[in-house]
Amino acid sequence: MTHDDMKALEARIDARIDETLDFWIGQLGRLCAQPSISAQGVGIQECAELTATMLREQGFSAEILPTGGSPIVFGESAGKSNRTLLLYNHYDVQPPEPLELWETPPFTLTRVGDTLCARGVSDDKGPLITRMAAVAAVRDVLGELPLRVKYFVEGEEEVGSPNIPGAIDAYKDKFAADGCIWEFGSVDYSGRPEQTLGMRGLCYVELSVETAAMDCHSGLGGSLIPNAAWRLVWALNTIKGPDERIRIPGFYDNALPATARDMEYLAKQPDDAADLLETYGLKGFLLGKSGGVELRRMAVFEPSATINGLDSGYQGPGAKTVLPARASAKIDFRLVPDQTPEEIVPLLRAHLDAEGFEDVAVRYVAGVKPARTDPDDPFVQLSIQAAEDVYGLEPIVAPLIGGSGPLHPFIHVLGVPVVTSGCGYPHSRVHAPNENIRIPDFINGIRHTARIITRFAAM
Amino acid sequence: MTHDDMKALEARIDARIDETLDFWIGQLGRLCAQPSISAQGVGIQECAELTATMLREQGFSAEILPTGGSPIVFGESAGKSNRTLLLYNHYDVQPPEPLELWETPPFTLTRVGDTLCARGVSDDKGPLITRMAAVAAVRDVLGELPLRVKYFVEGEEEVGSPNIPGAIDAYKDKFAADGCIWEFGSVDYSGRPEQTLGMRGLCYVELSVETAAMDCHSGLGGSLIPNAAWRLVWALNTIKGPDERIRIPGFYDNALPATARDMEYLAKQPDDAADLLETYGLKGFLLGKSGGVELRRMAVFEPSATINGLDSGYQGPGAKTVLPARASAKIDFRLVPDQTPEEIVPLLRAHLDAEGFEDVAVRYVAGVKPARTDPDDPFVQLSIQAAEDVYGLEPIVAPLIGGSGPLHPFIHVLGVPVVTSGCGYPHSRVHAPNENIRIPDFINGIRHTARIITRFAAM
Numbered sequence: 001m002t003h004d005d006m007k008a009l010e011a012r013i014d015a016r017i018d019e020t021l022d023f024w025i026g027q028l029g030r031l032c033a034q035p036s037i038s039a040q041g042v043g044i045q046e047c048a049e050l051t052a053t054m055l056r057e058q059g060f061s062a063e064i065l066p067t068g069g070s071p072i073v074f075g076e077s078a079g080k081s082n083r084t085l086l087l088y089n090h091y092d093v094q095p096p097e098p099l100e101l102w103e104t105p106p107f108t109l110t111r112v113g114d115t116l117c118a119r120g121v122s123d124d125k126g127p128l129i130t131r132m133a134a135v136a137a138v139r140d141v142l143g144e145l146p147l148r149v150k151y152f153v154e155g156e157e158e159v160g161s162p163n164i165p166g167a168i169d170a171y172k173d174k175f176a177a178d179g180c181i182w183e184f185g186s187v188d189y190s191g192r193p194e195q196t197l198g199m200r201g202l203c204y205v206e207l208s209v210e211t212a213a214m215d216c217h218s219g220l221g222g223s224l225i226p227n228a229a230w231r232l233v234w235a236l237n238t239i240k241g242p243d244e245r246i247r248i249p250g251f252y253d254n255a256l257p258a259t260a261r262d263m264e265y266l267a268k269q270p271d272d273a274a275d276l277l278e279t280y281g282l283k284g285f286l287l288g289k290s291g292g293v294e295l296r297r298m299a300v301f302e303p304s305a306t307i308n309g310l311d312s313g314y315q316g317p318g319a320k321t322v323l324p325a326r327a328s329a330k331i332d333f334r335l336v337p338d339q340t341p342e343e344i345v346p347l348l349r350a351h352l353d354a355e356g357f358e359d360v361a362v363r364y365v366a367g368v369k370p371a372r373t374d375p376d377d378p379f380v381q382l383s384i385q386a387a388e389d390v391y392g393l394e395p396i397v398a399p400l401i402g403g404s405g406p407l408h409p410f411i412h413v414l415g416v417p418v419v420t421s422g423c424g425y426p427h428s429r430v431h432a433p434n435e436n437i438r439i440p441d442f443i444n445g446i447r448h449t450a451r452i453i454t455r456f457a458a459m
Numbered sequence: 460m461t462h463d464d465m466k467a468l469e470a471r472i473d474a475r476i477d478e479t480l481d482f483w484i485g486q487l488g489r490l491c492a493q494p495s496i497s498a499q500g501v502g503i504q505e506c507a508e509l510t511a512t513m514l515r516e517q518g519f520s521a522e523i524l525p526t527g528g529s530p531i532v533f534g535e536s537a538g539k540s541n542r543t544l545l546l547y548n549h550y551d552v553q554p555p556e557p558l559e560l561w562e563t564p565p566f567t568l569t570r571v572g573d574t575l576c577a578r579g580v581s582d583d584k585g586p587l588i589t590r591m592a593a594v595a596a597v598r599d600v601l602g603e604l605p606l607r608v609k610y611f612v613e614g615e616e617e618v619g620s621p622n623i624p625g626a627i628d629a630y631k632d633k634f635a636a637d638g639c640i641w642e643f644g645s646v647d648y649s650g651r652p653e654q655t656l657g658m659r660g661l662c663y664v665e666l667s668v669e670t671a672a673m674d675c676h677s678g679l680g681g682s683l684i685p686n687a688a689w690r691l692v693w694a695l696n697t698i699k700g701p702d703e704r705i706r707i708p709g710f711y712d713n714a715l716p717a718t719a720r721d722m723e724y725l726a727k728q729p730d731d732a733a734d735l736l737e738t739y740g741l742k743g744f745l746l747g748k749s750g751g752v753e754l755r756r757m758a759v760f761e762p763s764a765t766i767n768g769l770d771s772g773y774q775g776p777g778a779k780t781v782l783p784a785r786a787s788a789k790i791d792f793r794l795v796p797d798q799t800p801e802e803i804v805p806l807l808r809a810h811l812d813a814e815g816f817e818d819v820a821v822r823y824v825a826g827v828k829p830a831r832t833d834p835d836d837p838f839v840q841l842s843i844q845a846a847e848d849v850y851g852l853e854p855i856v857a858p859l860i861g862g863s864g865p866l867h868p869f870i871h872v873l874g875v876p877v878v879t880s881g882c883g884y885p886h887s888r889v890h891a892p893n894e895n896i897r898i899p900d901f902i903n904g905i906r907h908t909a910r911i912i913t914r915f916a917a918m
Contacts (some may be wrong), residue, residue, distance in 0.1 A: 098791065160778070200678065204778040215738030219862030222763030223703075224735070224744050224754070224791045229766035229788075230699065237696040240689065242815070244682075275681070280784075281672030285683050295683070304681030306782050307688035309772035314789060319619065319663045319825045321863075323765050323793050325739075329688075330773060331782050334681045356701070366778045403678030404780075 001458050009141070013450045016137040023115065024133040024446070027054065027441075029109035031091075031125045032118035038092035038159045042112065043094040044070045047091045051128075051153050058132055059139075060151065065171065067163035074174065077135075079145035081457055086150045086177035087415060089128040089448075090157035093120035094431045100434035107282075117436040123184045123429040126437050128153060128443065131181070131421055134449035146457030148175055154406075157183070160366050162404035168409035177416050179379040179456055181449065182407070185422030187441060188270065188396060193387040193448070195395045196420045197380060198372025200300065201335030202404040203344040204308075204365040207235065208328035211359070215313070216323040228327035229312040235357040236329060239348075240305045244286055248351040251303070254338045258301040261375055266296045269396055300400040304334040330365070334402065341367025369408035373417045375399055382459060383419035386451035390444050421448045438446030460917050468600070472909045473597040476902065483592040483905070484575065484915075485897075488568035490584045491577035497551035497618045503529045506550045510587075510612050518608065520597075524630065526817035529614025533633065536594075538604035540916055545609045545636035545875060546908075548587040549616035552579035553890045576895040581887040583642045585896050586904060589882055590640070593908035599863060600650035605916030609636055613865075619825050620865035627868035636875050638838040638915055640734065640908065641866070644881030646900060647729065647855060652846040654854045654906070655879040656839060657831025659759065660794030660865040662803040663824040666694065667787035670818070675774070675782040687786035688771040694754055694816040695788060698807075699764045703745055705792075707810040710762070713797045717760040720834055721858040725755045728855055759859045763793040786823075791826070793861065821838070828867035831875045834858055841918060842878035845910035849903050862883025880907045 001009070031054065036047030043380060052062035055075035062075040070092060096106035096119045105108035106119040120126070131151075139145050142197045154164055168175060187193050187345065211226035221227075240246050256267065273291030276282070289295045309332065313324030333344055345364050352360050373380055375397065387395040410418055423437045423445035460468070490513065495506030507530045511521035514534035521534040528688045529551060540622065555565035555578045563569035565578040579585070590610075598604050611634060613623055627634060646652050669687035680686075699705050717725065731748030735741070767790065772783030791805055804823050811819050832839055846854040869877055882904035886893045 016900045079713060114706045184690075202678075202780070204780070211741075213738075216739060217765070217862070218765040218767060218791050219661075219793060219860070220758075221739075222765040222791070222861065223761040224748075224861075225739060225741065226745060227766055229769050230695075230701075232769070233692050233695045233766065234701055236689075236692045242693055245722065256797075269896075280675060280684060282670075288684060289683075300685045303680040304677070306677040306780075307682040307686060307692065307772065308677060308779060308781050309783065310691070310769040311774040311784060313766065313768035315768045315770040316789075319789070319791070320767060321661070321663070321765075322767050324768065327769060330775075330778070332677050332681070332778070401678070402683075403676065403682065413589050 005346050006454065006458065009454060010451060012141045013137050014113055014455065016140050017133060017446050017450065019224050020133060021443065024129055027132065028116065028121065028129040031129065032120055033107055034108045035107050035339040036092045036155065037095050038070055038156045041214045044092065044155050048073050048155055051091045051435060054132065055151060058362055060137055063166065067167045069163040072155070072167055073151065073288065075151035075155040077145055077149050079147040079149060079457070081147050083457060084148040084177040085453060085456055086152055086178055086180040087131045088152050088410065089131070089183050090124045090154045092155045092158050093123070093125070094158050095253060098433060103434055104328045108128055114439050115436040116439065116442070117434060119435055121435055122424045122437050123435065124157070126442060127183055127185065127422040130442060131447035132447050133446045134453060137446070138450050138453050146454060150175065157406070157436060161368070162366070164406040165409045168413050172413060175414055177414060180410055180418045181417045181452065182418050183422070184424065185389065185420040185445065186424035186426070186428070189426050190270070190392045190393070193389065193391045193395045194420070195384050195387060196399045197375055197398060198337070198400040199370065199405045199407045200400060200402055201339060201341060201368050201370030201408070203333040203367045204330070204337060205345065205348065206328060206330050206363045206364070206365055207232065207358055208326070208361045209235070210326050212325040215325050216325045218321040221323045225323060228324050231357070231359060232312065232327040232329055233351055235305065235360045237357070238351070238355045238357070246303065246305050248347050250347045252288055254305055255336050255341065256338055258399070262301070263293065263297065265375060265397040265399050267293045269296055269398070271400035300402050301336055303336050305340060306332050306334070330342070334404065335370045336400065337370045340369050366407055368404050371408035372400055373411055373419070378459065379417040379456065380419055382455050383421070383452055386455060387448055390447045390451060419442045421445060421452065437459060465913065465917065466709070466785050468913060469626055471600050472596050473906055474709060475599050476592060477910065479592060479596060480902065483588055486591065487575065487580065487588040490588065491568045491579055492566055493613065494566050495551045496554050497529055497615045498554055498576050501772045502549065503614050507532050507614055510550045511590065514610060514772060517595055517695060524626065524627035526626045528622040531614070531626055532610065532612040534610035536608050537914070538608060540606050542635040542916060543607040543609060544912060544915055545611055545634060545639040546590045547611050547639055547869065548590070548642050549583045549613045550587070551614045551617050552582070552584070553617050557892060562893055574895040574899065575899050575901070577891060578894055581883045581894055581896050583616070585901060586642055586644065586881040589901060589904035590908050592905045593912060596905070597909050597912050603651055605913060609634065616865070620806065620827070621825065623865040624868045626874050634873055636873060639869055639875045639877045641738045641877050641879045641913060642881070643883065643886070644879040644904065645883035645885070646850065648885055649729070649852070651849065651852045652850045652854045653857060653879070654843050655845060655857045656834055657796070657859040658829065658864050658866045659859060659861055660798060660800060660827050660867070662792040662794060664799035664804065664807065664827045665787060665788070665789050665824055666691065666696070667785070667820045667822070668818055669785050671784040676785050677780040680782045684782060687783050690816070690818060691771065691786040691788055694811055694814070694819040695766065697814045697816070705762065705764050707806050709806045710803065714762055714795050715797055717756050719856070721760070722752065722756065724834060724856040726752045728755055728857070737883030743768045759861050760795055762795050762798060765791050765793070766789055787850040793863065794829045795859065796829045796831055799828050803868050805814055811890065827863050827865055830870045831859055832870055832878070836876040837918065838876040838915065839878055841914050842880070845914060849906045849910060880904060880911065
């Protein structure tokens with residue numbers, strides 16, 4: 001197909017998207033009306049069935065795959081070529097609480113000016129509908145899909161996707177694809193679309209110490225009896241010091257540095273340091289950094305150890321002279337490629353033992369591996385170019401972001417390059433009351449996915 | 460008076476104590492029936508008035524002195540000589556909760572076998588009644604008191620006696636005395652009476668850190684944004700390490716070591732190390748100590764730093780990937796003579812500043828100075844000998860105990876030697892449900908105080 005032919009085709013597809021917009025906003029309302037709160041076990045099966053029904057209405061075969069947790073909805077349609085595009089989304093949402101802060105009913109899609117409001121409208125029912133709308137528009141214009149499309153819609157993303165790696169191992173052939181669009185995508189304050197190519201991993205552990213059968217009076221025991229809170233403090237202190245270097249031997253062995261190509265993309269990212277300082281009321285960042293590409297590199301390419309919580313003894317008002325028998329801390333390690341949570345736990349255990357903290361128990365709570373797609377993969381470059389064409393602005397490319405998700409089995413078990421596309425913006429209030437998207441972003445999300453489909457088929 | 464005359468006199472007083480025992484158990488019931496919970500502000504004024512009434516019924520003048528907190532009941536009676544004995548007690552009690560664990564009503568004195576059960580019966584209404592009973596028995600037998608007696612009965616001991624040092628400064632002349640009996644006294648498992656000659660001081664502080672205006676997602680901020688929990692851990696780690704040495708420069712400057720005389724008394728104390736290990740389910744004590752005089756020295760003559768509580772971030776079940784903006788710790792320092800809480804706070808502040816923790820705030824919550832009476836004071840030796848005569852066993856002398864109380868202004872402002880006497884035993888369940896004393900201990904407590912009165916008058 002010539003460049004001009006492609007432009008003409010995409011113009012016809014865009015027109016079809018405009019014609020069907022109201023229908024798809026209606027479908028978004030239908031999906032948002034079904035609560036699907038994985039943290040509370042509310043409406044999961046019902047929403048899986050609704051998702052399957054909606055896929056079938058669009059001519060897809062759809063099945064509901066058990067995982068041990070929330071089921072996966074798997075939809076599939078043949079296309080002109082055997083090249084396969086995998087669409088990863090999730091039908092579960094965050095709890096709507098606190099309800100009193102919602103200005104519109106959380107499970108009723110409500111249009112307010114140019115925005116659509118409901119729980120899940122940005123994370124992640126809106127993006128799922130943009131893909132259904134794009135697939136339908138392309139098929140309507142071409143008469144058939146130019147490539148094979150698979151939907152992988154899971155239902156436990158909001159609780160850490162604990163069963164997804166296992167499900168991908170189990171159904172590897174079923175999910176096989178040549179490229180994948182990840183669940184999310186946003187524009188920044190200036191309207192530039194963001195393209196995310198990797199996520200850090202996570203290793204979440206709880207450390208706990210029990211030094212005695214019961215708490216003791218500090219007058220009796222202060223000079224005599226081991227104190228769980230002190231043991232915990234000393235153990236934590238061996239894990240990281242004010243230099244922010246994680247002191248667990250071997251921790252960094254598999255941590256890959258940013259490449260020259262990563263640094264190029266980081267250099268082109270907007271500098272949001274001032275915004276961050278203001279939002280969080282900070283005097284400065286760690287290690288005296290104030291902004292620039294080095295701050296952005298550190299933010300994602302340095303693995304981190306965050307104490308999420310400390311708990312010991314008396315925490316009420318005033319004085320209680322107690323010597324606590326128990327203390328615990330929650331810590332998450334954010335991991336960079338090629339670290340894994342599976343290797344960190346024994347390293348941590350060995351480190352604590354070597355430092356004399358055999359009494360500090362380590363419990364592995366949750367984890368995912370880090371993963372990233374090669375920025376130079378042609379599918380990635382295709383998605384970046386398509387975004388630039390749709391949004392009219394140069395995309396912001398993030399070779400890695402600080403957060404974590406079940407990206408690893410897609411990239412490393414299924415072996416597909418993964419790009420992002422969605423309909424969010426900085427005020428989408430994801431996970432918060434009054435979650436919303438803007439209709440122009442919704443349209444652009446549909447157009448971006450449609451262009452990925454047509455260009456990937458032609459590639 | 461000859462030794463035989465004194466023995467004959469004391470036998471008559473003991474007989475009078477036996478005759479009046481039921482009356483005084485009744486008076487103890489009357490006092491225990493009046494709740495007086497300083498922590499909850501329940502019945503304080505009423506109990507002060509009842510105490511004053513009971514003193515007046517015994518021929519004492521009694522006044523209720525305001526302190527800014529709970530009032531002090533001050534009672535006074537002239538005697539044959541101008542030598543003055545001061546009796547320190549408190550009419551307030553600990554809260555009775557948890558109520559469901561009481562086997563008898565907490566504010567109804569109930570006899571169960573040989574024990575008397577009620578809140579405050581050991582701490583400290585029972586000891587107060589033993590003194591009233593001893594004073595009455597001596598006066599009944601002699602026709603008049605052989606020396607001047609003053610009662611100092613406060614009402615906020617259970618909340619740290621915050622207004623007592625100020626009240627003693629304000630009413631110094633009124634409280635002037637030549638010797639003082641402190642509020643408490645017990646026998647140990649073998650029936651040996653305990654004589655306490657000093658208490659450690661206390662400096663209770665709260666450390667807190669605020670690193671940001673709000674909590675942050677750990678994926679976003681883990682490598683970028685200061686974490687209050689880490690700041691707190693690192694700051695605490697500079698205060699004490701696993702060697703148990705407090706690292707605040709100047710902390711030990713005024714800490715006096717145990718004297719040779721102290722070590723003699725410590726050497727004669729029973730070895731309760733095995734009991735402690737069993738009670739608290741310990742594998743061992745701090746610094747690898749297993750028992751003996753060195754353990755007992757360390758327990759009280761080494762100042763301590765106890766973390767009483769740690770509080771930061773998420774402490775619920777499972778994983779929350781939060782980077783906390785706030786963290787706090789409560790710490791109590793137990794002080795030995797001649798350390799003071801007033802000197803420790805600025806030393807701690809200077810230390811944290813020097814270590815780079817200007818961001819860690821220090822709030823002084825409460826404190827008392829350590830204090831001790833010279834073991835060789837004749838009044839002390841008199842009390843020890845009187846206890847040996849009453850109990851028929853060699854008293855256990857503690858030159859210093861691990862706990863803290865408002866002892867300092869008595870010894871160092873009023874300038875009086877202070878001894879102990881009471882009616883407790885190891886299962887008195889002080890501060891707990893089913894607080895109780897044994898009637899034979901109650902009688903011995905009365906006899907001990909009566910002997911102190913007669914012998915101190917004759918000294």
